[in-house]
Amino acid sequence: MTTPPVTATGPPAVALSEEELSRVDALWRAANYLSAGQIYLLDNPLLTEPLRAEHVKPRLLGHWGTSPGLNFVYAHLNRLISAHDVDMMFVTGPGHGGPALLANTWLEGSYPEVAPEAAQDAEGMRTLFRQFSFPGGVPSHVAPQVPGSIHEGGELGYSLAHAFGAAFDNPGLVVACVIGDGEAETGPLATGWHGNKFLDPARDGAVLPVLHLNGYKIANPTLLARIPGEELDDLLRGYGYDPYYVSGSDPVAMHQAMASALEAVLAGIRAIQSGGGPRPAWPMIVLRTPKGWTGPSEVDGKPVEGTWRAHQVPLPAVRENPRHLHALEAWLRSYRPEELFDASGAPVAEVTAVIPRGDRRMGANPHANGGLLLKPLRLPDIRAHAVTVKEPGGTGTEPTRVLGRYLRDVFSANDSARDFRLFGPDETASNRLDAVYEATAKAWQEATEPVDEHLARDGRVLEVLSEHQCQGWLEGYLLTGRHGLFSCYEAFVHIVDSMVNQHIKWLRVHREIPWRRPVASLNYLLTSHVWRQDHNGFSHQDPGFIDHVANKSSEVVRVYLPPDTNTLLSVAEHCLRSRDYVNVIVAGKNETPDWLGAEEAALHCARGAGIWEWACTFPYREPDVVLACAGDAPTIEVLAAVSLLRKHLPELAVRVVNVVDLMRLQPESEHPHGMSDREFDALFTPDRPVIFAYHGYPWLIHRLVYRRANHAGFHVRGYQEHGTTTTPFDMLVLNDMDRFRLVIDVIDRVPGLARTAGVVRQEMATARERHRHWIREHGEDLPEVRNWTWA
Missing domain, CATH: 3.40.50.970 (Thiamin diphosphate (ThDP)-binding fold, Pyr/PP domains)
Incomplete structure (x- = not known):
């Protein structure tokens, strides 16, 4: 040698x-x-x-x-x-x-x-x-x-x-x-x-x-x-x-x-x-x-x-x-x-x-x-980017596309400081954040070709097809006093499971050392998520990063599931202002109904979980059943199920609870964002059946609420590891989280309904079977699903 x-x-x-x-x-x-x-x-x-x-x-x-x-x-x-x-x-x-x-x-x-x-x-x-x-x-x-x-x-x-x-x-x-x-x-x-x-x-x-x-x-x-x-x-x-x-x-x-x-x-x-x-x-x-x-x-x-x-x-x-x-x-x-x-x-x-x-x-x-060395980011007013909502579900927008315009303005507002960067594995445009290129380009020191777009030596978007590098670059950037966001396909952020473990442990100890000063939080935006990866198939369908993070130190970990565009803006602003956390935001990039106006979204996100009075059938009556949801696709399915219940079981008192901050479900003794038992019972009741449609694996919800008085009354629907290349709604049917299945769950779990609503239950089961035959013949979802709107 x-x-x-x-x-x-x-x-x-x-x-x-x-x-x-x-x-x-x-x-x-x-x-x-x-x-x-x-x-x-x-x-x-x-x-x-x-x-x-x-x-x-x-x-x-x-x-x-x-x-x-x-x-x-x-x-x-x-x-x-x-x-x-x-x-x-x-x-x-x-x-x-x-x-x-x-x-x-x-x-x-x-x-x-x-x-x-x-x-x-x-x-x-x-x-x-x-x-x-x-x-x-x-x-x-x-x-x-x-x-x-x-x-x-x-x-x-x-x-x-x-x-x-x-x-x-x-x-x-x-x-x-x-x-x-x-x-x-x-x-x-x-x-x-x-x-x-x-x-x-x-x-x-x-x-x-x-x-x-x-x-x-x-x-x-x-x-x-x-x-x-x-x-x-x-x-x-x-x-x-x-x-x-x-x-x-x-x-x-x-x-x-x-x-x-x-x-x-x-x-x-x-x-x-x-x-x-x-x-x-x-x-x-x-x-x-x-x-x-x-x-x-x-x-x-x-x-x-x-x-x-x-x-x-x-x-x-x-x-x-x-x-x-x-x-x-x-x-x-x-x-x-x-x-x-x-x-x-x-x-x-x-x-x-x-x-x-x-x-x-x-x-x-x-x-x-x-x-x-850390200086607060100069953040634009999210109200300038909020979508107008005259009535819930009356319009639809692509949440991450709107967020991209907000991040563009974050770059512009902090241009002279150069202390904010966006990191991602070749997915900024795919995740519909490409408005940022109006303010900055992608960092690139190599040769360029005429067909290339948005490349510059001084760009502040860092894209490399290695989640490890994105995570490591962001950690080094944050720990030296700057701010950033990591955007990634939800299924593939698992590649950095071990790295986020170490960062969470670092922050846990760092927070206890008096001479260590707070640093900007590590913010994940997970999109192209499990419920809209129908075209890429089973390999791209995995919401388990939430479970991985939820096991870690409660002082550090936060998980947010905004149901629409304005709640995403509110959550993103909060996370960019925060210190010493690992924030996980899961949001879709496809068109989603706009449920809440800017002020309502800010209030709802501040609460972390709340009753949507406008979606309840009898909002001031004790509910017969609670339909809860966390995530954009589950929210749509819950509200579509409420529409069906209004039509077929008009006397049923249905309460709708939406959860944005997942850690709110834990007791206050387990997590700083946790609810007291009184708050929890006020939302979910101490004894009524709760049908919970959740973005990820259903057992996490059970783990978060197992100490609650009504835990036995919770029935959670979520991803069950069934996936393929199929239609968007079929993904929900395959995993039993579709609107028809939720109505069946209500009938099965509200005392007395099984005897009186047998015909409705049969109609819901027939609709699921009709869906199966329809997509195999037409290659798209049922018209009543594709064209559904909240009314």
Whole structure:
């Protein structure tokens, strides 16, 4: 295997002087000492006495293998920032890099500023060590508790996406992103390299990828560390990068090589940002070091440094095995802590000499605590976009098309701030949001053809056919203090299930940390949804993302199902103003009846759920049955069922309840938006049958209301995993949520109706059968369904 040498373009790199070399090496050794100490030590942090078993933690947790490489990169970036006054963030891709980032933020003082108990003295160092992966302490990954972090690294694959999201609309910012070679095997990371095709040198910041090849994952070698050097070089250049290579294990040679490479890289970034022309090849670094560099070379006769055995805890039996205890002490003392920390435990001047000051410290960079920089969006008045509703259902509009015009004006109102973006996987026009192109274009740095539309280097709509990238870009954008919206086909947003898990967990912890400032919410618009994917078929029919999100932290999660255009506008405005939430909005793009005027929609959305008096048969009488709905298609079917009940059973008292905010169904003890039992009973009654037509899987409604007094009276209709390429109404029939089925449910569940309304029930069943034959002959829905209007 051959490795290309370190290369440099532009001005010649300056070699480190003896003094600079000594300072960088001291900082690196100090960070390595602190990283190992966090994994092992409970006491005796400065090794002022011989190490004993009781000084070691009873449970050894953490990851050593990646830490020395991260410390090496961090130390050299510190030197670069100090020498050139660079505004830089640090994104840690390798999983469980917590020891390294905690060590470096402790040394630079940013961690003691937010955690005063971990002061820069012996007792503070003891606290730093003791708290790591310890009950009541901090996790082993780069969690929200670590200043300067926007990326945990525990779930691999998204570091580059987060880095590019942070760099968009942040001119002057350099986002250094260390990519572990295990992480580099993931699909999202492989796609993440393409972020450079969307980065505008004139208006965005820069991303500096550092591909750290230490050769091994938890138990296996890594692909990019084993392929020939020429093949790796071809791969990275094919992605559009100009790679610089730093490889070895001798500290002196490696310090000189890394400093030289970083000087060349920074010069390359600045040359790109001051120039023009076609898309440039952005510089990056490939760093090859041994896994567990500077740690034990072997343990119990087996090699450790440079192997997979260094991944977690190289010496696993320190308390029980005297040889391991002796090896640990020798390892820790090899960093010469007496030279790095004074008698009080504070880092000496040589250690801190290359560390930047103030906000230039990567742990104190305000972009990594985006709420410090967040400004409210300037939002247009939704009443200017609201549709006029003279009577419920008298007109129809395409909700997302109207929302697109609203978002166009959001872009225009925030044009100078450039702190709002729309993200989506090639679906902006398909989802009928294309009015935004009147205000901005799609970001595109590649060549264009005459047939292309709406492409520009400075566009603020980001489309790439990877939901992972859209999610990662948006998360990075939000966590650095901006605003955004992710529009996606409902069925395929599942691709980011794991990513939204992590973001929700991040926000849950972030909200509990006083020094973390609120950030803009992550807003999903899910459209092209299950009930109008009749043309694309079964593969495109899945409303389960709601279930996935509803299982998560109630402090963070919100789910909205607006039934028409004006409620969608009201919900969207609310979500764009909100902070520290994950908001899921599900809305159709096809023409939908307009039920509520602007004022009524705003009031209804504020309530989250309410009785639609105009749809009830006897609104001021105790109902015989409650017909409830959540979602646009279920709302139409419920109201069509009410029309049939008015015609066939005119004496029946029917109450219609529409739910916009799904979390309102939960008890107030379970969710901040939840209703009290009295509110719930006032809507749904404590004892009358409730037929609930729901957008998604019906069992979620049962889970949300299972504690209510009338839970046994709830009968929920929703998606039952029956789908195909068929007509829109047939999708409802296949899943038993059509209007005829709802009328049958009423007859079956209202006491006494089964004896008196048998003829009506039979008519409804006949209508369903007539529908089945009609669509197979004509290829479209029954005229009475296609032409139905509320009256």
